[in-house]
Amino acid sequence: MNRKPLILVTNDDGYQAKGIASLTEAVRDLGEVIVFAPDSHRSGMSSAISTSQPLRVRLHREEENLTVYTCNGTPVDCVKLALNEFVDRKPDLLVSGINHGSNAGISVIYSGTMGAAIEGCVFDVPSIGFSLCDFTPDADFSFTKEITRKLASIVIDEGLPRGICLNVNVPAGEVKGVKITTQTHGKWVNEYHRSKDGSGRDVFWMTGNFENWEKENDNSDEWALANGYAAVVPVKIDMTAYDFLPQLKEWNFNGI
């Protein structure tokens, strides 16, 4: 049996976003493509799952080698539903995005785009999340699309080790090349804008700036992006801090 590679496509900006259209075009001729995406915007959903809401799925479109489903759940719900109930074989690749906006540094933990890629990885499917550092709805994905296509095709050939997926961020504008990097250490600061609602009550809106704690580290994803390179971070789903285990074992837990 010589079947085409099966490619699952999802995102967190919803099935109508320009980013997922670009991603679908980018991988379209690499195999049989199934798009399974949220029915609207689900940014910042991380690895959230719908534990008590019923999920609904709609078959949106069917063409040769392309099927598009939409779902009322989170990005991770989409991946779980697709892999549990809607695909008849294990995909050769999962791609998520292309996100409108960066998911570099600590943003990997909040990102719905990366939530979906991490979930693909949980299912042992080679998985990549793609983000463009331009959050506008009409962002120009032309260059990102090329990188996406090449990386997708490499990962279909090479695979990825169990428990590791890729977080790919691409700068807006011209791109000098690709750097393999680490997740930049840092955090968001000044995260809320306080204003009043119509009744004069306080409301808080998310905003903020990323504070980079290692600006000079040229192996970090933020450095790569600031210097015109696409950044590829390999992401582990086992979050155990192995290096700290020996020290923790020395703590005195007597009497507990």
Add this chain to the structure above:
Amino acid sequence: MNRKPLILVTNDDGYQAKGIASLTEAVRDLGEVIVFAPDSHRSGMSSAISTSQPLRVRLHREEENLTVYTCNGTPVDCVKLALNEFVDRKPDLLVSGINHGSNAGISVIYSGTMGAAIEGCVFDVPSIGFSLCDFTPDADFSFTKEITRKLASIVIDEGLPRGICLNVNVPAGEVKGVKITTQTHGKWVNEYHRSKDGSGRDVFWMTGNFENWEKENDNSDEWALANGYAAVVPVKIDMTAYDFLPQLKEWNFNGI
């Protein structure tokens, strides 16, 4: 100045859950306690953030050394709002939970309880997520409360390394002791129950079983729980797969 330790308490089951009441009691006399918790159930919210919804905060209760706020956001929203806008000094400890239900193994990535603990860690606050392997609303937290109090007090004294927090799971029933463990490798399977809504349309409800890929590993959190021990996993917020970087750098990215 000799101020009491400041302790931030949150959860994902909402401020009215029995688990957070037990947690608050457990740490109450260790310092000044601020509870900042979701106004209702937010299970499975991972590190989700509200990127486009306004957040509202309500001062629910004020007593000596105890202030309780509720918020309409996710667990991570609660931690971010508390630390950005509602506390006047950096807490000495963040505790999240006590969750009604296990967050061992891969569940760490879906857990709102752990999302909050991870967020505390982003803010460089020593942070611990606590979960009891009993999801019933009236679960018996008496033993967990003791472990919680002792661990909280150790962490206030010892601190935790930057970028590392703790995921603590406690078995239901009698507990033999505490084991320092790794995050068990495995995944959830058979994750949906398909049924019909009132109009005869398919709906999918989350369900499933955890498939343990390393049942014999007596260093894993699932092993500890299955054998009557509380499991403490140190969790890293830098998800970079450092071991895979050299191999990834050998991939041929020419032409990208």
